[in-house]
Amino acid sequence: MIVVNEVEARSLLTRTRVPAGDYVINPYIGCPHKCMYCYAEYMKHFTNHGEAWGDFLDVKRCDRAINMSRLRGKTVVLSSTTDAYNPFERKFEATRGILKQFIHTEVHVEIMTKSDLVLRDRDLFKEIPNIRIGVSLNTLDDGIRKQIEPGAPSIENRIKAIRTLHEEGFDTYIFLSPLFPGISDFREILDACKDSTRMFYFENLNLRDAYRPRVINYIRRHHTVLLPLYNEIYTGKNTGYWAMLEQQIADYCQEHKIRYKSYFYHEKIRKQ
Numbered sequence: 001m002i003v004v005n006e007v008e009a010r011s012l013l014t015r016t017r018v019p020a021g022d023y024v025i026n027p028y029i030g031c032p033h034k035c036m037y038c039y040a041e042y043m044k045h046f047t048n049h050g051e052a053w054g055d056f057l058d059v060k061r062c063d064r065a066i067n068m069s070r071l072r073g074k075t076v077v078l079s080s081t082t083d084a085y086n087p088f089e090r091k092f093e094a095t096r097g098i099l100k101q102f103i104h105t106e107v108h109v110e111i112m113t114k115s116d117l118v119l120r121d122r123d124l125f126k127e128i129p130n131i132r133i134g135v136s137l138n139t140l141d142d143g144i145r146k147q148i149e150p151g152a153p154s155i156e157n158r159i160k161a162i163r164t165l166h167e168e169g170f171d172t173y174i175f176l177s178p179l180f181p182g183i184s185d186f187r188e189i190l191d192a193c194k195d196s197t198r199m200f201y202f203e204n205l206n207l208r209d210a211y212r213p214r215v216i217n218y219i220r221r222h223h224t225v226l227l228p229l230y231n232e233i234y235t236g237k238n239t240g241y242w243a244m245l246e247q248q249i250a251d252y253c254q255e256h257k258i259r260y261k262s263y264f265y266h267e268k269i270r271k272q
């Protein structure tokens with residue numbers, strides 16, 4: 001049971017240090033997709049929510065129009081601490097309302113989601129001159145998806161959605177994120193999706209303190225054989241695995257003429 005409230009927001013825009021954007025808009029606080037590895041759980045502390053992450057959702061309402069002149073030539077990302085196309089967007093249309101403000105502007109809009117609900121807004125995307133749309137996934141195995149992203153749409157639906165957008169001529173990408181050591185098979189995903197998008201991005205799994213025990217317990221219970229590898233990476237701080245994986249991705253993409261960019265260790269990358 002998810003507790004849903006509508007809340008007044010003084011502003012929707014937040015400056016961001018993520019490499020892909022200048023500003024971010026999160027139309028919601030909370031996220032029903034409930035990903036096991038979600039770093040956004042810290043939002044609970046800012047908003048005094050006692051519920052578990054994924055069990056509450058605040059729908060932001062803001063009367064003030066976004067100041068577009070300030071954003072000319074900038075990149076605005078939707079979203080970083082929620083999924084703008086979570087299932088409640090179907091009812092509340094908070095994201096849709098925000099996107100309408102970007103019609104015929106000179107702002108670059110970057111959408112990243114796990115949901116095929118994104119297809120609903122193709123009519124708006126056509127009216128936003130500079131927009132890019134991506135889906136994130138890290139496995140083709142929907143059984144694993146149900147374990148680590150229990151509230152999110154199926155992998156099949158995400159791939160179908162991005163393929164549809166790609167075939168309709170939108171600028172698209174697939175974000176392989178976060179890559180779970182020994183579980184995420186990047187070659188399998190690229191083989192299945194290479195004709196479904198223009199571009200691929202990659203990001204490794206970072207384990208912060210808040211959710212690290214949850215992920216390690218999951219590995220212990222469901223992928224016991226991988227536990228030594230996770231201990232080596234996350235306790236021993238051995239970066240050799242990631243260096244090897246990044247090289248394998250580079251070689252594979254070069255061999256198969258796949259456009260890609262790595263955001264491994266993106267937390268350490270300063271926006272250039």
Ligand code: SF4
Nearest residue numbers: 031033034035038082
């Ligand atoms: S979709 Fe993104 S914001 Fe939502 S729970 Fe998953 S990682 Fe967190």
